[in-house]
Amino acid sequence: MRPIEYQNHTRIKENHYDRAKEFMRDYLTKLLLQGIHRIDYMKGVSLPHSLIERPKTDMHGDYASSIALAVARQVKRSPQNIARDIVAHLPSDPKWIDQVDIVAPGFINFRLTKQWLWHALRGILEEGSVYGRAHLGGGKKVQLEFVSANPTGPLNVVSARAAAVGDALAHILTSVGYRVEREYYVNDAGRQMDLLVASVDAAYHRLQGIDVSPPEGGYHGDYIEGVARRILDEDNGKYVNMTPPERQATFRDLVLEKILDNQRECLKRFRLRYDVWFREQELRESDALDDVLSRLRDGGYVYENDGATWFRSTGFGDEKDRVLVTSDGHPTYFLSDIAYHRNKFERGFEWIIDLWGPDHHGHITRMKAAMEALGYDPGALELRIVQQVNLLQAGEKAKMSKREGRLVSMEAFIEEVGVDVARFFFLMRKTSAHLDFDIDLAKRQSEENPVYYIQYAHARICSILRHADESEAGTARAEDVSMTLLDTEEELTLVKRLLMYPEVIERCAASLEPQGLTAYLQEVASDFHPFYHRHRVVTENGDLTAARLMLVEAVKLVLRNGLSLLGISAPEKM
């Protein structure tokens, strides 16, 4: 699989298809408006934002308008009559518009000519790996922060879901013209870190037969001992003789690096890369926390009570005020997080997207409040929750809760089901909804699950292309191929499906939900397979072969582009 190059997204060449696509949407709207303006009783009527929609079934044409229904009340006429009047005044265009129908209760349905489909198919092939990109983002600088698990242990399955979603979103946003930077925030400061280090310290001693009791509320998992053992293996126990404060300070770095290494390795295995690993410690060492505190204080959003320092977030719709500095003088995670997000704004991002775990649900309001108090546009901060994952195994739910201590590590998980399957299953569901992941199902039905269905379509096409290559069929130059030979129902259906791709991407980008793309790719595959069964691509008929090869090439293109946005491989053989 050849990855798509995302770098030059701002310079998408203008071509056939771009023009045609915009033309068709705008053009139909323009036609409608022309028709409308020629009708006396439509003068001064307020129209809806969008006049053209895409019908759910192609029984209702390629495009449709419900304008007559929308204005019926205003002009006090029946929708049917209005639709009739509009259509009667519509300029005709036999080249691209095949048919305009009026259907009860007043829809106007447009059916495009095959000429249009063939023309557009050529456009897809011309665009190649760039097909589906758009300019929506306008080069806007956006930061996407995701996973950002505490460095207190291995990544778990919720992290894996966030990883899949974040990576897909980064690809999607890039492809529609944003400049995306991926960031991982490392909470390497604060009390949890202290606890972690103390826990490893205890284990480190235990391994040498020295009884040191672990700290209260400390960490227990096997990985604690694993880290301790690795430190011990590397240093032959030389840290035992240090004073506890010395040792803790030394351990702090060692432990952190070991765990981060583990996390990075795991993410890498999931085919993930980050542009920036941001350390909380960096903020702590600078005066960022004090600075943010004094700025909030200057704004009058801070007060003291019971010895603690509070942020008046209730002024921004929060249900209660929040502590910034505890009564024993520790800055809270919240304060540090405010400083972090301020830092993001200061780095010049115009759009800041965080994917948070379900346990951070309650933090959204207060964080937005803090940014508003600091004078930033809370609308530029997008805080999304990646909902929890319920793992089902043997029909039982295994809750992914740290508190219950039942964690399935991300590493073990992707080892179990594979990267492609894991990613696809995570992206099949809306990010904001809880997800049931049946491991047995994913494995047992692995041969019939949707990932393979899509990948198989791709591999099958590659196989056809190989076959065509060997038999030296369809070697005509693209511009000499007559697309008009693609005239069966299956072929036209496929072309129409391929033409929806840019809209799908745009919708995913707008909603920050990759889910629509997984569904779409399944549809492409399920349009392709029947086509394959009913029609031979490589035949004695050279012209037809050439045309079908082009169609099949376009299907392959869309599958590959789409899968690569999801971070899923498009194998040439399976």
Add this chain to the structure above:
RNA sequence: GCGCCCGUAGCUCAGCUGGAUAGAGCGCCGGACUUCGAAUCCGUAGGUCGAGAGUUCGAAUCUCUCCGGGCGUACCA
């Protein structure tokens, strides 16, 4: 208690800013390989969209109430 998410086919879920006969996948049942890959295809069955009311020409979609599930609700991170 309050806040957020969710109740759609046996199961897991789509259904975009309200629209035309509510859709997929899986599972079940019955068929299709001398032809570019059967990890595929073809066909059948399956629904009072949790309940009720409201807004509208028109509601799975918007509003309210109720029922039922999940999560959150710290001077923790």
